[in-house]
Amino acid sequence: MHIPDNYLSPATCVVMAAAAVPVVAVSIKKVREEISQAKMPLLGIGAAFSFLTMMFNVPLPGGTTGHAVGGTLIAILLGPYSACISVAVALIIQALLFGDGGILALGANIFNMAIVLPFAGYFIYKLIRDRFGSGKGEIVGAAVGSYVGLNAAALLTAVEFGLQPLLFQTAAGQPLYCPYPLSVSIPAMMIPHLLVAGVVEAVFTVFIYSFIKRVSPGMIYEGKTTRTKAIYGLLAALICLTPLGLLAAGTAWGEWGADEINTVLSGGTMLGFVPQGMQNGFNFNAILPDYAITGLPEIAGYIISAVLGVAILIIAFKILAAFKKNKANV
Amino acid sequence: MPEWLLTSEQYEPVKDKDTFINKSILSMIGLIARIKAQDSRGRDLFGVNPVVAVFMTFLLVVLISLVRYFSFVLIVITFLILILCLMPAGDIIKVLRVSFVVTVFTFIILLPAAFFGNHLSLTLIPAKVFASVTAVNILAHVYRWNRLIAALRVFRVPNLLIFVLDITLKYIVMLGEFSLEMLYALKLRSVGKNTEKYASLSGIAGTMFLKSRVMAEELHESMVCRGFTGTYKTAAAWRFSFADAVYILMNAGILAVYIYISRG
Numbered sequence: 001m002h003i004p005d006n007y008l009s010p011a012t013c014v015v016m017a018a019a020a021v022p023v024v025a026v027s028i029k030k031v032r033e034e035i036s037q038a039k040m041p042l043l044g045i046g047a048a049f050s051f052l053t054m055m056f057n058v059p060l061p062g063g064t065t066g067h068a069v070g071g072t073l074i075a076i077l078l079g080p081y082s083a084c085i086s087v088a089v090a091l092i093i094q095a096l097l098f099g100d101g102g103i104l105a106l107g108a109n110i111f112n113m114a115i116v117l118p119f120a121g122y123f124i125y126k127l128i129r130d131r132f133g134s135g136k137g138e139i140v141g142a143a144v145g146s147y148v149g150l151n152a153a154a155l156l157t158a159v160e161f162g163l164q165p166l167l168f169q170t171a172a173g174q175p176l177y178c179p180y181p182l183s184v185s186i187p188a189m190m191i192p193h194l195l196v197a198g199v200v201e202a203v204f205t206v207f208i209y210s211f212i213k214r215v216s217p218g219m220i221y222e223g224k225t226t227r228t229k230a231i232y233g234l235l236a237a238l239i240c241l242t243p244l245g246l247l248a249a250g251t252a253w254g255e256w257g258a259d260e261i262n263t264v265l266s267g268g269t270m271l272g273f274v275p276q277g278m279q280n281g282f283n284f285n286a287i288l289p290d291y292a293i294t295g296l297p298e299i300a301g302y303i304i305s306a307v308l309g310v311a312i313l314i315i316a317f318k319i320l321a322a323f324k325k326n327k328a329n330v
Numbered sequence: 331m332p333e334w335l336l337t338s339e340q341y342e343p344v345k346d347k348d349t350f351i352n353k354s355i356l357s358m359i360g361l362i363a364r365i366k367a368q369d370s371r372g373r374d375l376f377g378v379n380p381v382v383a384v385f386m387t388f389l390l391v392v393l394i395s396l397v398r399y400f401s402f403v404l405i406v407i408t409f410l411i412l413i414l415c416l417m418p419a420g421d422i423i424k425v426l427r428v429s430f431v432v433t434v435f436t437f438i439i440l441l442p443a444a445f446f447g448n449h450l451s452l453t454l455i456p457a458k459v460f461a462s463v464t465a466v467n468i469l470a471h472v473y474r475w476n477r478l479i480a481a482l483r484v485f486r487v488p489n490l491l492i493f494v495l496d497i498t499l500k501y502i503v504m505l506g507e508f509s510l511e512m513l514y515a516l517k518l519r520s521v522g523k524n525t526e527k528y529a530s531l532s533g534i535a536g537t538m539f540l541k542s543r544v545m546a547e548e549l550h551e552s553m554v555c556r557g558f559t560g561t562y563k564t565a566a567a568w569r570f571s572f573a574d575a576v577y578i579l580m581n582a583g584i585l586a587v588y589i590y591i592s593r594g
Contacts, residue, residue, distance in 0.1 A: 288404070293401045295401050296405075304408050307412055308412075311408070311414070312415075315411065315422055318422060319423055321419060322420060322423060
């Protein structure tokens with residue numbers, strides 16, 4: 001679901017960024033007010049969970065791959081505003097360090113995955129929990145919320161892709177950016193996400209939620225025990241499992257490189273051309289493109305990338321928490 | 331009652347510049363605070379023996395300086411960042427601040443090389459600098475200095491050098507406190523415009539020197555009285571812990587990667 005650069009026109013990117021910035025700003029304000037300094041590092045752990053979740057690629061019908069996001073999980077654990085910040089920071093790290101998702105498209109990616117996903121997921125979770133009470137309602141709410149949240153984000157991504165050929169064309173009528181209209185992009189994104197990725201997201205959310213609820217309830221309810229060691233242990237286990245994400249061959253729908261898109265099959269026909277906007281578009285060289293390290297096997301690169309991403313996220317939020325304390329003292 | 335007691339007086343001291351005294355006081359306090367803050371450090375790096383940590387850091391720095399592949403430096407940085415993320419926020423900020431300043435400085439110095447077409451060194455060398463500075467800084471921020479000095483003894487560093495290091499640290503604090511008191515005294519006694527402050531400052535330096543000589547002699551005498559022969563013996567028994575094993579394993583992994591990458 002990470003939209004790479006040059007798939008969206010610069011105009012679309014600007015619009016999406018303009019939509020994302022105010023929401024992120026409000027979230028930062030809310031988090032500053034509501035989250036205590038001691039709880040701030042939990043945002044980093046949430047971001048780390050989301051980062052790792054996104055590394056688990058699952059094969060989807062149609063030869064592409066997809067992944068869960070974990071935004072609803074963070075929203076349930078820490079509130080939707082915290083989830084927005086956590087996922088947004090995870091996305092920024094992915095874009096800058098690992099070239100996953102474009103720099104120009106960052107606004108769109110944040111809007112889809114860090115705003116629509118956690119907020120939609122959280123409100124559905126809340127609705128179900130309030131209707132059916134805690135206990136079973138929580139689990140069902142988490143499952144349904146995360147499923148709907150992920151699919152809402154996927155739908156939005158598909159619409160953003162599908163609008164490109166309608167809005168931006170060369171004089172000859174060839175699409176400038178993403179070449180697939182809504183009639184192709186929506187089914188291509190939605191069918192696999194409805195069938196597989198959404199289920200994976202729901203399973204992930206319920207599994208981690210119930211694990212944390214059992215082991216370290218302090219993360220959810222105030223005043224209960226928090227066992228950071230168990231949480232770190234879970235993170236470490238997830239890091240070790242990330243190479244499973246490599247099993248899924250193929251590129252996610254809408255994440256092809258400029259060299260690949262030429263030969264992508266859709267409805268049995270090859271595209272046969274590279275859209276102009278992609279051929280000579282914006283190009284950013286990430287330090288660890290595609291979570292790979294030159295000279296090392298793919299699996300090692302993947303694990304090291306996971307460690308690096310998780311550690312950077314935890315450090316980032318620890319430092320933010322420290323600065324928050326300094327401000328409160330002055 | 332005498333007449334002069336009844337008349338009201340208005341004495342406003344002439345403004346004087348004493349920023350330099352304040353600055354000296356502040357930097358002195360900062361230095362002493364840094365050394366004293368070490369006493370509050372309870373745990374070593376997750377229980378890793380300082381001897382192991384010093385040796386492994388040394389190995390890491392050597393490997394970083396030898397390697398010519400960016401990916402290896404990246405792996406080392408990942409390892410260091412992983413250690414950093416388990417440290418308290420205050421220490422993380424202190425370590426990273428130094429690392430970033432030094433890295434940016436190196437980058438700026440190397441910029442001319444980029445204009446001559448050498449793009450590789452522009453990323454590789456700052457990354458190397460970042461890695462080595464962070465590695466050493468983690469060591470300096472996690473361990474108490476006396477633990478590190480004790481660790482040096484295991485590596486057969488001469489007794490004299492350890493003696494000097496050990497005494498220096500202790501006496502920086504003692505002499506620092508001593509001169510701090512003199513600076514306070516100077517500040518308090520300088521009412522109004524005191525043009526002789528600079529002369530007094532050199533007096534402070536001189537007194538400190540004399541005082542340090544007296545203290546050194548007293549120290550030597552008292553140590554001899556207590557039977558000090560000039561050799562340092564580490565009292566703590568060598569205990570190999572689980573943390574040591576993990577730490578050594580991780581470093582061994584890095585060494586293996588180094589060999590693997592250098593071959594390929």
